[in-house]
Amino acid sequence: MRVLLTGVGTRGDVQPVVALAAEMRRRGHDVRLCVPPNFIDWVGSLGFTAAPIGIAMRQPSGVAGTQASLPTPEQIRALVEHLVRDQYDATASAAEGCDVIVAGGAHQYAARSIAERLGIPSVVAVYAPVTLPSPDHGPDGEPGGDPESNLRRWQDESRSWNERVLERLNENRERLGLGPLSDVLSHILGESPWLAADPVLGPLPATPGLQATQTGAWLLPDKTPLVPELEAFLAAGEPPVYVGFGSMPVDPQAGRIVIEAVRAAGRRVVLSQGWAELGRVDDAFDGIAIGDVNQQALFPRVAAVVHHGGAGTTTTAARAGVPQVIVPMFSDQLYWAWRVRALGIGTSMARGALNAASLLAALKGALDQGVAARAGALAGTVAEDGTAVAAELIERAAA
Template sequence: MRVLLTGVGTRGDVQPVVALAVEMRRRGHDVRLCVPPNFIDWVGGLGFTATPIGIAMRPPSGAAAAQASMPTPEQVRALVEHLVRDQFDATASAAEGCDVIVAGGAHQYAARSVAERRGIPAVVAVYAPVALPSPDHAPGGVTGGDAESNLRRWQDESRSWNERLVERLNANRERLGLGPLSDVLSHVLGKAPWLAADSVLGPLPATPGQEVTQTGAWLLADQAPLVPELEAFLAAGEPPVYVGFGSMPVDQQSGRMVIEAVRAAGRRVVLSQGWAELGLVDDASDCIAIGDVNQQALFPRVAAVVHHGGAGTTTTAARAGVPQVIVPMFSDQPYWASRVRALGIGMSVARGALSAESLLAALRGALEHGVAARAGAIAGAVAVDGTAVAAELLERAAA
């Protein structure tokens, strides 16, 4: 079977697709990838040849960041038009000769249209339950509320998608010889999307009008060793607190506040610099700054994980059985913060309320014995076979 796997966005959007690619290749299938240009070298190191799609999502740093300005509405419209056309071009080219397309993430505008044109099946997989229209939650990761108001907000969300995208999608569908759409969101997701999230951490909501298959999270196994400097730091004292915000645009002052809070809790700090390139505030021996790291190897050796609430980091921390403190910023991150609180395996601090004091209070709560015990108990319930489940579904469909 020849499979096209496509992922657009940041590392958290792309890595699950790469995890499924590894599993499909292990089973002997021919795998093609579409990933943003800043991930081409990374997937090449894993032995894949990929077609670039979209733009590099990593923001500028240093002087470039200081000079960057917010785009105008006209620039945003031009960028969206370019991204939609690019998705159609890249996906159509890479899908030549393929038997199926799997698209990771909700902003996959071209995958199902290209599959329709080629007469092959396609499935879109989302990474959080709140990406699915449901009476159980509102768009944007907001949980709670009554079913009627949630559904009204999803209707508003659907209209917003149409206002931004329906003309652009229809123009590109016309290039493929396909008829026009009237509802972008329902087309993008289809009637049978997949939910690539763990059922304990992110249970399947009610999805009227859709038959959703929950595969479990798509996790990429990491065998990379920790660098000697980090190993030495871990061995030099009690388990530290990991702090990292991944690809989020966190300012240096926020990084300073987090370090202050962890120190006030009497803990050492492992600071992941991330795309924001966070730095240490001094040269004290209780902090170490690191670049990309094998979280699967590191998290079981820390006392707690402070992070932004991405689906991948939340799942990895849960698998490690370590308490979490989430500072959610946008997208599905508020949802994961709410799930961590509901399961009793951590705490959260709203981005707008972030301070050394608020984070210290949350960290102290997360480090309580009962929270740590629940985190340890949950760890064994988090499934690790999401890619295998997805691969089997693809193989059954092909058979």
Template sequence: MRVLLTGVGTRGDVQPVVALAAEMRRRGHDVKLCVPPNFIDWVSGMGFTATPIGIAMRPPSGAAAAQASIPTPEQIRALVEYLVRDQFDATASAAEGCDVIVAGGAHQYAARSIAERLGIPSRVAVYAPVALPSPDHAPDGEPGGDSEENLRRWQGESRSWNERILERLDDNRKRLGLGPLSDALGHILGENPWLAADRVLAPLPATPGLQVTQTGAWILPDQTPLEPALEAFLAASDPPVYVGFGSMPADQQTGRIVIEAARAAGRRVVLSQGWAELGLGDDAADCIAIGDVNQQALFPRVAAVVHHGGAGTTTTAARAGVPQVIVPMFSDQPYWASRVRALGIGTSVARGALSAESFQAALGNALDRGVAARAAALASTVAVDGTAVAADLIERASA
């Protein structure tokens, strides 16, 4: 079978698709990938044929960040127009000769249209329940609230999607000889989307009008060893606190607040610099700064994981059985913070309320023995077969 897997966005959007690609290749299938240009070298190094799609989502840092300006509405419209057309062109090119298309993430403008044009099956997978219209939550919000109000907000979200991209979708579908659409978001998700998230961490909500299949999280096994300096730091004393905000545009002040609070609590710190290139601020021996790291190897060796609340990091920390402190910034991150609190495996601090005092209190709560015990107990319930479930579905769809 020839499979096209496409992922757009940051590492958290792309890595699950690569995990599924690895499982499909292991089963003997021919796999192609569409990924943003900054991930081409990474996936090519893993032996995959990859086509660039979209733009590198990495935000500017340092002097470039200071000089960056907020884009105008006209610039945003031009960017969206470019992204939609580019997705159609890149996906169409990569999909030639393929038997099925699977797209990861909710911003997959072209995958289902290209599959329609080729007459092949396709599925779109999202990584968090809040990407699915539901009376159980508002768009990108925390679970709960009034169900009728949530549905009204989803209607507004659908209108917003139409305003942003419906005309652009129709223009590109016309190039393919396809008819116009009436519902951009509904078309992108399709009637049978997948939820690539763990059933315990992210239970499936009510989804009227959709037949959602929950596969479990798509986890890419990582055997990369930790750097010697990090190994020595971990071995030198009690387990430290890990702090990292991944691809989020966290500022230096956020890093300093967290480090100071961890120190005040008597904890050492492993600081993942991330795309924001966070710095330690001093060369004290109780902190170490690191770049990209194998979280699967590191997290079981720390006392707590402080992060932004991405789906992948939340799942990896839960698998490691360690408490979490989430500082959510946008998108689905407030949802994951709410789930960590609801499960009793950690705490969260709203970014706008972040201070040394508020974070120290949150960290203290997360390091409570009861929280640590619940986190350890939950670890064994997190499923690791999500890619296998998805691969089975792909094979059945193309049989």
């Protein structure tokens, strides 16, 4: 079987797709990938050949946390037009000869249309329950609220998608000889989307009108060793606190804030520089700044994980059995912060409240013995077979 897997966005959007690709390859299937251009080399290092799709979603160096690079409404419209057309062109080219298309993430404008044109099965997988319209939550990413109110907000969200994208989708569908759509979000998700999230961390919500299937999280095993400098730092004292905000455009001053808070808690710090290029404030022996790292190898050796609340980082920390402090920025990160609190495996704080004193309080809460014990107990319940479940579903669909 030949399967096309597409992922657009940041590393958190793309890595689950690559994890599924690895499982499909292990089962002997022919895998094609479409990923943003900044991930082509990484995917190649794993033995895959990939075609570029979309743009490299990385904030330019020097503008993290500023408003200088925000696009105008005209630039946004032009960018959307380019992104939609590019997705249609890239997906159509890569899908020739394929038996099925699997698209990861909610911003998959072309996958289901291309599959429709080719007459092959397709499915879109999302990585957080709050991406699915539900009376259980609104589209802002935080559960709760009145069910009728939540559904009205989802109607507003659907209208917003249509205003941004519907005309562009229909232009490209016309190029394929396909009929026009009336609603973008329902087309992207289809009738049977997948939820690629762990059922303990992110259980499937009520989804009236959808036949959603939860596969479990798509995790890519990582055997990359930690660099010698980090190994030496870990061996030189008690487990440190890991702090990293991944691809989020946090203020560069966040580095100083988190180091001050972790020191006040009496802990050493491993600071992940991330796309914001955070750095140490001095050369004291109690901290180390690192680049990309194997979180699967590092997290079991730290006392706590402070992060932005991406689905992948939340799941990796939960699997490691360490408490978490989430500083959510937007979207599903708010949901994962809520889940960590609800499960009693960590704390969270608002991004706007990020200062040394508030982070210290949140960190002390996460380091509480009861929280640490619950985090350790939960670790064994996080499933590791999400890609296997998805692969079996793909094989059935293609058959």
